[in-house]
Amino acid sequence: MSLDETRGRLWVGLYLPDFxxxxxxxxxxxxxxLAICEGNGRAQQIVCANAAARRLGVLPGLSASAALALGxxxxxxxxxxxxxxxxxxxxxxxxxxxxxxxxxxxxxxxxIEVGGSLRLFGGLEALLAxxxxxLAELGYRARFGVAPTPLAATWLARAGVxxxxxxxxxxxxxxxxxxxxxxxxxxxxxxxFEAMGVRRVGEVLRLPRDGVARRWGAALLAQLDRALGxxxxxxxxxxxxxxxxxxxxxxxxxxxxxxxxxxxQRLVAELCGALRSRVAGVANLELLLLHPGTEATRVxxxxxxxxxxxxxxxxxxxxxxxxxTLPAPVEALRLRAxxxxxxxxxxxxxxxxxxxxxxTAGVLIERLRARLGRRAVRGLKSVAEHRPERAYAxxxxxEGGTAVDSAERPFWLLPKPLPLxxxxxxxWFGGTLELEDNVERIESGWWDGTDIARDYFVARNGQGERYxxxxxxxxARQWWLHGVFG
Amino acid sequence: MSLDSLLQRTDVWxxxxxxxxxxxxxxxxxxxxxxxxxxxxxxxxxxxxxxAGIGELALLMPALARLSREGRWLVLVAPxxxxxxxxxxxxxxxxxxxxxxxxxxxxxxxxxAEQALRAGxxxxxxxxxxxxxxxxxxxxxxxxxxxxxxxxxxxxxxxxGESSPAALRLRLRGIAGRGRRLEVAVLKxxxxxxxxxxxxxxxxxxx
Numbered sequence: 001m002s003l004d005e006t007r008g009r010l011w012v013g014l015y016l017p018d019f020x021x022x023x024x025x026x027x028x029x030x031x032x033x034l035a036i037c038e039g040n041g042r043a044q045q046i047v048c049a050n051a052a053a054r055r056l057g058v059l060p061g062l063s064a065s066a067a068l069a070l071g072x073x074x075x076x077x078x079x080x081x082x083x084x085x086x087x088x089x090x091x092x093x094x095x096x097x098x099x100x101x102x103x104x105x106x107x108x109x110x111x112i113e114v115g116g117s118l119r120l121f122g123g124l125e126a127l128l129a130x131x132x133x134x135l136a137e138l139g140y141r142a143r144f145g146v147a148p149t150p151l152a153a154t155w156l157a158r159a160g161v162x163x164x165x166x167x168x169x170x171x172x173x174x175x176x177x178x179x180x181x182x183x184x185x186x187x188x189x190x191x192x193f194e195a196m197g198v199r200r201v202g203e204v205l206r207l208p209r210d211g212v213a214r215r216w217g218a219a220l221l222a223q224l225d226r227a228l229g230x231x232x233x234x235x236x237x238x239x240x241x242x243x244x245x246x247x248x249x250x251x252x253x254x255x256x257x258x259x260x261x262x263x264x265q266r267l268v269a270e271l272c273g274a275l276r277s278r279v280a281g282v283a284n285l286e287l288l289l290l291h292p293g294t295e296a297t298r299v300x301x302x303x304x305x306x307x308x309x310x311x312x313x314x315x316x317x318x319x320x321x322x323x324x325t326l327p328a329p330v331e332a333l334r335l336r337a338x339x340x341x342x343x344x345x346x347x348x349x350x351x352x353x354x355x356x357x358x359x360t361a362g363v364l365i366e367r368l369r370a371r372l373g374r375r376a377v378r379g380l381k382s383v384a385e386h387r388p389e390r391a392y393a394x395x396x397x398x399e400g401g402t403a404v405d406s407a408e409r410p411f412w413l414l415p416k417p418l419p420l421x422x423x424x425x426x427x428w429f430g431g432t433l434e435l436e437d438n439v440e441r442i443e444s445g446w447w448d449g450t451d452i453a454r455d456y457f458v459a460r461n462g463q464g465e466r467y468x469x470x471x472x473x474x475x476a477r478q479w480w481l482h483g484v485f486g
Numbered sequence: 487m488s489l490d491s492l493l494q495r496t497d498v499w500x501x502x503x504x505x506x507x508x509x510x511x512x513x514x515x516x517x518x519x520x521x522x523x524x525x526x527x528x529x530x531x532x533x534x535x536x537x538a539g540i541g542e543l544a545l546l547m548p549a550l551a552r553l554s555r556e557g558r559w560l561v562l563v564a565p566x567x568x569x570x571x572x573x574x575x576x577x578x579x580x581x582x583x584x585x586x587x588x589x590x591x592x593x594x595x596x597x598x599a600e601q602a603l604r605a606g607x608x609x610x611x612x613x614x615x616x617x618x619x620x621x622x623x624x625x626x627x628x629x630x631x632x633x634x635x636x637x638x639x640x641x642x643x644x645x646x647g648e649s650s651p652a653a654l655r656l657r658l659r660g661i662a663g664r665g666r667r668l669e670v671a672v673l674k675x676x677x678x679x680x681x682x683x684x685x686x687x688x689x690x691x692x693x
Contacts, residue, residue, distance in 0.1 A: 361559045361607040365585065368598055372589050380584050382571040392571035400582030403575040411543040411574065412567035430537060436664075464660020464668065465539035484567060485666075486543035 010115040010166060012128070013145040013157030014095070014135075019108035020079050021048040023087050026139020027263040027333075028251040033074045037064045047079060075251070081107070086247070093240040094138065094270050096277025098131060102238045103150060109157065111150045124164060137269045147171060150235065151227040155182040155201075172228055176202025183223060189216060240277060244337040246270050253292065253329035257321045260289070260333060264317060265310075267335040272310040280340040281306030287317060287335055291328035299324060302374070304397065305362035306341040312363055319370035365397055386444040387452055388413070388482060407440045408458065410468045410483030417480035420469065427469060427479035431461030435469075443473070458485070510636060513548025514686050520672055521654065525549055529653035529676070530627045530637040534646050538566060540660030541668045544577075544688035546638060550610055551578035558609025558635070560584045561602040564595040565614055583609075596622050603629035603637055610636040616645070624651045646673060657683075665689060 016022065020036045033053035037044045044064035056071040064076055084107055092110055095102050098121070101113035114127055121127035128144055135142050145156025146164030152175055156165065159182050165174045178201045180193055192215070198204060204212065205224065213221050225231035248263045264287070275281055283306045289297040299320050307313065368377045378394045381401030385391045391403070392413065420427040427433045435457040445451035453473040460466045468483030509523030518524045525531060525546075535542055554560055560583055562569055571581055587598045592615070599613045603626065611630075618626075618639065630637040639652065646657055655674040661667045671683040 360605050361585075364559075364602060364605040364607065367601060368587060372587070372594060372598070376589055377585060377587050380569060380571050380574070380581050380586055382575040382581060388572075392568065394586075397585045398582050400580060401571065401575075403572040406572060406576075409570055409573035409576060411547075411570055411577075412538060412565075413570040415568050460662070462662050463537065463540070464662045465537055466541070466660075466666070467539060483570060484539045485541065486538050486567075 008115050009113055009148055010118070010124075011147055011150045011153035012112050012114050012131070013105075013147070013150070013153035013155070014110045014112070014131070014142040015145070015154070015157035016108045016140055016142050018048060018050075018141060019084060019088075021050055022140050023080065023083050024077050024249055024251065025050055026266055027248045029262050030251070032251070033058065033071060034251070035067055035074060035076050036079050037067075037076050038079045046076075080249075083247075083249070084108070089238070090246045090270050090274070091138070091140070092238040093244070093277060094134070094273030095131075096238075096240055097273050098127065100237075103235045104238050105154055109154055111154050113150070124166070134269075134273065137266075138273075139266050147174070149227055149229045149233060151223070151233055152229075155227060158182050168229060172205070175227060176200065176205060178202075180204070183220070185220075189220075192216070240274060242340060244271050244274050244282070244340060245334065247290075247332055247334040249332045250330060253331050255326065255329045257318075257324065257326075260321065260330060261314075261318065263333050264335070265314060267333060268310050268314050268317070271335060271337060272308045272313070275308035275340060278340055278342070280342050281308045282313075282337040282339075283307075283341055284339065285313070285335065285337050287333065289324075289326070289330045290332040290334060291326075292331050294328050296334075297324060297326065297330075301370075303362065304365045307363070307366075309363070312366070316366055316370045319367070361397070386442055387450075388442065388456075389415075390445075407438070408485075410466075411486040412484035414482055414484075417470070417482045420479040420481050422477075422479070427459065429459075429461060429467060429481055430465055431463055433459035433461055433467065433469065433479075435459050441473075442470075456482070510549050510553075512545070513552075514545070514688070516684055517545075517670060517686055520670075520681055520684060521675065522678065525636050525638075526653045526676065527636060528631045528634045530623060530630055530639060530651075531654040531656065532639045532641060532645075532650060532652040533656050533658055534641055534643050534673070535658035535660075536643045540658060541666055541688045542640065542658055544666065545658070545668065545670070545686065546610075546612075547577045547579070547688075549636070551580075553609030553636075554580040554583040556609070557583065559602075559605075559607050561599075561608050561611045562586045563598050563602070563611065563613045563615075564588060564592065565612070596626070599637065600625055600629045603633045603635060606633050606635075608633060608635045610638065612638045612640065614640045616641055620649070620651060627651055627653070650674070659683070661685065 025034055031052050033056055035046045035049040035053045035058050038047045039045050046058060046060055046062045046067050049058045053074055056074060058067045058070055058074060088104055092102050092104050095110055095112050099112045099114050099117050103111045105111055118124055121130055143157050143160050144162060145153045147153040147156055148168045148171055152171055155178055159178045165171055180190060180199055209221060222231060226233040246267050248267055250263055254260055283303045285301040287299040301316055365377055379397035379399055381393050381395040381399045382403035383391050383393050384402050384404045420429055440456040442456060443453040454470040455473060456470040458466060459469045466485035467481055469479055469481055471479050508527060509521050509525055510527055511524040512518055533542055550560055569586060574581060589595050589598055595613060595615050599611050602608045602611045626637055653676040657671040657673050659669040661669055666689045667685050667687050669683045670686050672681045
């Protein structure tokens with residue numbers, strides 16, 4: 001027996017027993033009775049029910065109409081396979097934070113290679129605890145199986161054997177105990193085994209190999225050999241998308257913002273997991289509130305610096321949502337990040353450095369903007385330009401710009417010059433303005449049609465207040481106040 | 487261990503030795519002397535004056551310039567005019583560390599100042615607002631203590647008679663005549679007494 005395939009590798013299988021249900025139920029905190037059905041017309045059958053529904057007596061196998069008769073509070077949803085598939089892929093992208101090697105095992109399992117990540121997470125037990133906690137944050141409950149091959153890990157998870165098998169030499173013994181239902185058997189094959197009194201994997205392993213191959217085909221043997229690590233098990237690794245998109249159906253329709261926050265938390269947790277997987281952050285996010293029958297409401301978030309801080313993102317969304325008027329009830333939320341911005345892990349997770357100062361300033365700017373609007377929070381920069389009203393510009397915080405050398409400039413500028421009152425032939429502002437001797441002539445801008453020709457003076461009144469005033473050339477009568485020497 | 491080596495250690499506290507001044511140097515020696523080293527960090531300072539234009543910003547500019555060049559952020563909340571970028575650049579302020587916030591609803595200004603003060607990234611938060619209740623001022627004071635930055639509140643002289651929880655209150659007056667000078671009187675100072683007016687030359691603050 002060659003165990004080359006298993007050397008140094010350890011796999012965790014995540015089997016989600018209630019996945020079909022959780023795809024719907026995780027959008028809400030409330031545990032109202034909910035069941036999932038499959039099939040058509042009269043043949044509609046319950047396949048999955050939550051605890052509240054089971055208390056009503058709604059059990060898998062019951063017909064949908066019989067289930068409805070058990071309680072008026074019961075909601076029944078049709079199983080949504082495309083939604084499950086999408087949710088499983090989102091989950092795979094999220095799981096990437098635990099390992100670079102993740103496989104999707106449709107319809108309701110993942111298997112991830114953790115041999116290389118054990119040290120990072122502080123051992124297998126700590127890693128499983130982190131996985132469990134993270135899954136709970138998303139609204140999932142999983143059973144774990146740990147084994148040196150991906151197939152065995154999946155089988156152990158599905159069979160609910162939570163004793164980890166880390167030693168390859170103990171693998172065969174552990175698998176022998178599993179029921180045959182973990183195998184992928186063609187219709188009729190299981191009955192064939194049962195007729196022989198074979199119910200466990202170990203009993204198949206004890207049968208003569210050539211006999212098994214003759215009766216059930218080489219595929220079955222190959223399956224067993226892959227699980228045991230005797231055959232390689234090449235699989236396509238899950239490749240997460242360069243963007244993020246996840247949708248969550250709300251239980252019933254929701255008419256207020258608070259009703260959406262819980263579901264939004266789930267989506268943001270998924271996003272942040274996917275971002276951790278890619279050592280990335282997001283700068284632009286879009287949340288669509290989907291209404292039945294009318295166009296979606298769009299809530300956009302623009303960040304100063306890419307982030308993957310779930311609390312921060314959620315806080316910003318809450319601020320935005322508080323100002324949204326819903327045109328109609330909401331039936332689903334869709335969170336989209338068109339671009340995941342690559343980031344050095346250090347720049348997100350280090351504290352105390354100047355980089356971290358900029359980061360927290362970014363967080364501050366976003367918090368202010370979420371409440372006050374984008375335009376209320378601006379940066380300021382100097383522009384190399386002689387016309388005073390063009391020598392500054394509003395900017396994104398963090399730019400700065402360059403100034404030209406000039407004579408003294410006031411700390412305050414009036415965005416629009418103020419015509420000054422004249423008293424006794426002198427400009428007046430809080431007192432008669434006395435002009436200081438130095439005049440600064442500014443003539444500029446003839447090339448773009450907004451040219452100016454002015455004589456600027458520093459002027460002061462009897463209160464010791466100093467102002468920047470000018471008059472147009474040549475020697476116009478009107479004086480203008482343009483700045484204040486604060 | 488000898489007594490000498492014990493005294494050399496920085497983690498041994500000795501009673502009777504005055505704590506070093508913790509203020510942020512204002513850039514004006516005459517002012518620093520009155521303020522035990524400079525502007526009080528992690529505290530609210532109130533500047534009370536009749537009208538803008540007497541050099542009220544020039545008084546702060548050396549400290550603001552230094553904070554910004556150290557990478558600390560400056561947040562100007564609800565300023566009365568446009569803070570003129572070329573003048574700030576000439577005074578040594580790194581504008582890449584400046585944020586101007588102009589909330590549409592005036593009462594939001596206090597919220598902004600509080601948020602900015604709490605964020606440790608801000609070296610100074612400057613707020614222009616007349617109506618600040620003592621309770622709101624105490625909140626600002628707490629926020630400043632949390633973030634450790636300078637909080638400066640610019641208000642009209644008519645508030646001089648009100649009681650205020652600010653750590654420092656200065657009355658500023660313009661001085662008529664040539665030169666750039668202003669009169670500064672300490673109305674209140676935590677851990678000190680009010681002192682009579684001094685004249686501060688702000689000429690060397692290029693604007």
